[in-house]
Amino acid sequence: MRGTAPTSCPPLWPFAAAGGVLAALAALKLVPGGGPELDRAVNLALDAVMWAGALLCLARVACFTGERAPWLLIGLALAGSAAGDTIYAALYSPGMPPVPSVADPFWLSFLAFGAAGLVLLARARFLAADKGRLIESGQAALVVAAFGLILLFYPTLEEVADADDVTIAFSLVYPIGDTVLMSTLIAALTLSGFRPGRAWIILGAGLLLFSTCDAIRALQSIGPGYSAAAFVEVGWPAAHLLIAYAAWMPPAYLKPVEKDDWRTAILPEVVSVVSIVIQVGALLGAFPGRYAAARAFIIIAQTLLLVKLADTPRSYRRARSRDPLTGLGNRYALAYDLQACVRGRAPESLLLMCEVAEPRSLATGRGRARRDALLVSLSESLGERVGRGARLYRDEEGDFLVLAPVERWGGAHELIDATLDAFSEGTDVPLTVRYGAVLVPGEAADGTLALALAEQRLDALTRSTVPPTAVPVA
Numbered sequence: 516m517r518g519t520a521p522t523s524c525p526p527l528w529p530f531a532a533a534g535g536v537l538a539a540l541a542a543l544k545l546v547p548g549g550g551p552e553l554d555r556a557v558n559l560a561l562d563a564v565m566w567a568g569a570l571l572c573l574a575r576v577a578c579f580t581g582e583r584a585p586w587l588l589i590g591l592a593l594a595g596s597a598a599g600d601t602i603y604a605a606l607y608s609p610g611m612p613p614v615p616s617v618a619d620p621f622w623l624s625f626l627a628f629g630a631a632g633l634v635l636l637a638r639a640r641f642l643a644a645d646k647g648r649l650i651e652s653g654q655a656a657l658v659v660a661a662f663g664l665i666l667l668f669y670p671t672l673e674e675v676a677d678a679d680d681v682t683i684a685f686s687l688v689y690p691i692g693d694t695v696l697m698s699t700l701i702a703a704l705t706l707s708g709f710r711p712g713r714a715w716i717i718l719g720a721g722l723l724l725f726s727t728c729d730a731i732r733a734l735q736s737i738g739p740g741y742s743a744a745a746f747v748e749v750g751w752p753a754a755h756l757l758i759a760y761a762a763w764m765p766p767a768y769l770k771p772v773e774k775d776d777w778r779t780a781i782l783p784e785v786v787s788v789v790s791i792v793i794q795v796g797a798l799l800g801a802f803p804g805r806y807a808a809a810r811a812f813i814i815i816a817q818t819l820l821l822v823k824l825a826d827t828p829r830s831y832r833r834a835r836s837r838d839p840l841t842g843l844g845n846r847y848a849l850a851y852d853l854q855a856c857v858r859g860r861a862p863e864s865l866l867l868m869c870e871v872a873e874p875r876s877l878a879t880g881r882g883r884a885r886r887d888a889l890l891v892s893l894s895e896s897l898g899e900r901v902g903r904g905a906r907l908y909r910d911e912e913g914d915f916l917v918l919a920p921v922e923r924w925g926g927a928h929e930l931i932d933a934t935l936d937a938f939s940e941g942t943d944v945p946l947t948v949r950y951g952a953v954l955v956p957g958e959a960a961d962g963t964l965a966l967a968l969a970e971q972r973l974d975a976l977t978r979s980t981v982p983p984t985a986v987p988v989a
Contacts, residue, residue, distance in 0.1 A: 519581035524713075525763040533564060533756055541749040558604040561752050565600060568755025569593035575762040582639050586762055588632030593755050595624030596725075600751070615685045626692030629722065630699045637703035640715075640766060650819050652702035657816040659701045661809040663694030667730050689733040693726040714764035721757030724750055840887060841894035843915075844908040852906055852918055853962030856955045865927050866955050867917040867934055868969040872947040889942055896941025900933050916969075918955075927952060949973045 543557050572590035576583050599621030606617060641648075667690040675686045700722050704711050711719075728750035836848035844852075855861040871893065890909075897907050897915065905919035917934055924930045931952060938948050951972030959965035 520579050521575075521763050521765045523765060525760060530756055530760055533567070534753070537561075537564060537749050537753055537756075541746070544748055555604060558600070558748070561748060562597060562601045562604060564752035565593070565597035565755045568752070568759040569597050571759035572762045582636060582766070585632045585635035585639060588628045588635065589758065589762070592625040592628035592632060593758060595621045595628060596751065597755070599625075614682050619685060623688065623692060625725075626689075626696050630692075630696050633696075633699045633703055633722075637706055640711075641703065641706035648706050648708060650822060652705040654816040654819050655705040656698040656702040657812045657819075659698040660694055661812040661816075663690065663697065664809040664812070667694065667733065671733060686733065689729060693729050693733075696722065697726055712766070714761050714766060717757055717764065718761035721754045721761060724757065725754035728754070838909040841891055841909050843894050844906060846908070846910045848906075849908045849910070849916055849918065849966075850962055853955060853965060856918075857960060857962055857965075859956075862920040862922055863957055864918050864920050864955050865924075865930055866953045866959075866965050866969055867919075867931060868951050868966070868973060869915045869917070869934065869938070870949040870973055871913070871915065871938065872949070889944070893938060893941040896937040897934065900937035900940070901930070905930070921954070927954070 540557050540560055543553065569590060572586060572593050576587045576590060599618040602621065603616065603618040607613075668687065671686055671690050672683075675683045678686070700719055704715065704719060707715065728747045731747050836844055836851070838845045852861070853866070856864050890913075893915070894907065894909065897917070901907065901917055901919065904923040905917050908916040908918070910916065917930070919930055921927060921930075924933075931950065935948060935950070938946060951969040953959050953965045953969045953972070955962075955965045959968055
C-alpha cells in the first residue's frame with residue numbers, strides 16, 4: 516500500500532498513446548470493404564483498451580486504502596462493460612445479436628455498479644454539503660430525469676411499441692439506466708456547489724461520453740441487430756480511459772460555496788427556465804400527453820425549490836449561530852441558551868469558560884494551520900467527553916464555553932474535571948487552560964452578568980494539561 520489516495524496526477528503520455536490507438540482503430544472502422552475479419556480484429560482491439568481502463572481502475576483499489584468501495588464498484592462497472600463487449604465480439608456476428616443476448620447482463624452491470632459507485636464517492640467527498648445543497652441535488656436529478664424521458668425513453672418506447680414484451684423490456688432498460696446514471700452524476704456535482712475539482716470533471720466527462728454512446732446505441736438497436744457508427748464504437752473505450760485517469764487523480768480540496776456565491780443561482784434558474792419551457796410546450800401541444808411523467812418531475816423540482824426558500828431563514832439562523840472553524844455554537848447561540856436558563860425555561864446549569872493558551876509556535880506563520888487543527892481536535896474531544904446533555908460553544912475571542920445542567924452530573928466538579936480531561940486528550944502538545952465557572956441562575960440572574968463573572972474567575976483557576984503522549988515513561 517502506498518497511502519490513502521494518489522498525491523499527484525498520473526502521466527499523460529500512456530493515455531495520449533491510447534488515444535492515438537483509438538483514432539487509428541476508428542479510421543480502420545471507416546475503411547470501405549474491410550470485411551468481417553478486419554471488423555472482428557478491430558473490435559477485439561477496442562475491447563483490449565476497455566479492459567485496460569477497467570484494470571487500471573481496479574489497480575487503484577489495490578494500491579490505496581482511501582475510497583476503496585466506490586472505486587471498486589466503478590472498476591467492476593468498467594469490467595462488466597468490457598466483458599459484455601468481449602462476449603459480443605466473440606459470440607455474435609456484426610449486426611445480428613439476439614434480444615436479449617448473453618452480453619446484456621454485463622452491459623447492464625455498468626449502469627448499476629456505476630451509479631452505486633458515484634453515490635459512495637459523492638458521500639466520501641461531499642459529506643459536508645448543507646441542506647440547501649442536498650435539496651439542489653434532488654432538483655438537478657429530477658431535471659435530468661425529465662430530459663432523459665423526453666429525449667430518450669419516450670422515443671424508444673414509441674419505436675418498440677409493436678415488439679414483443681422481452682424486446683420492449685431490454686430496449687427500455689438502457690435508457691432508464693443511463694438516465695439514472697446521469698441524474699446521479701449531476702446530483703453529485705451539485706453537492707459540490709459546481710466546483711467539484713479536476714478529478715470529478717474528468718470522471719464526469721467519461722461517464723457522459725459513455726452514456727451518450729449508450730443512448731445512440733439504444734436508439735439504433737430497435738429490433739434485432741444494430742449498426743453503430745465508428746464514433747460510438749470508439750467512444751466506449753475512450754470513456755473507460757477517462758474514468759481510469761480520474762481514478763488515479765488526487766482528490767481535490769473543495770472550498771464550500773457561500774450563500775452569496777453566483778453558483779447558488781444556477782440551479783434555481785435552470786429549474787425555472789426548464790419548467791416554463793415544458794409547461795408552455797404542453798399547453799401549446801408541442802409535448803404529447805405521454806410526457807406527463809417528465810412534467811411531473813419538473814413540478815416536483817419546483818416544489819423542492821419552494822422547500823429550499825422556506826428553509827432559507829432557518830439555514831441562515833443556523834449559520835449565524837455556529838463557529839465556522841469548529842462547528843460549535845458561538846456567542847449568539849450562548850446568549851440565547853443563557854437567556855433560557857435565566858428565565859427558567861431550562862434547568863439550573865453550570866457555565867464553564869475555558870481559555871486555552873497554545874504554544875507560541877502555533878500562533879503565527881505556518882503554525883496557524885496546526886493551530887486550527889488543534890482547535891478542531893479539542894472541540895471533537897469536548898464533544899466526546901462532555902457531550903452528555905451539555906452544550907458547547909467557542910466565541911470570537913477563541914474561548915471554549917460549556918453550558919450543562921448540573922442535575923445530569925454528579926456535581927460541578929465532575930463536569931469541570933471531565934472538561935479539563937478533554938483538553939488533555941484532544942492534543943499532543945502541552946497546554947495551559949484557565950477556567951472559570953458560574954451557576955446560572957444561582958450565582959447570576961442575567962446572561963451578561965454570568966459571562967462577566969466567569970471571565971473574572973479565569974485568573975484564579977489555572978491548570979496545565981499534559982497529553983498522554985507527552986508523559987515520560989519511567
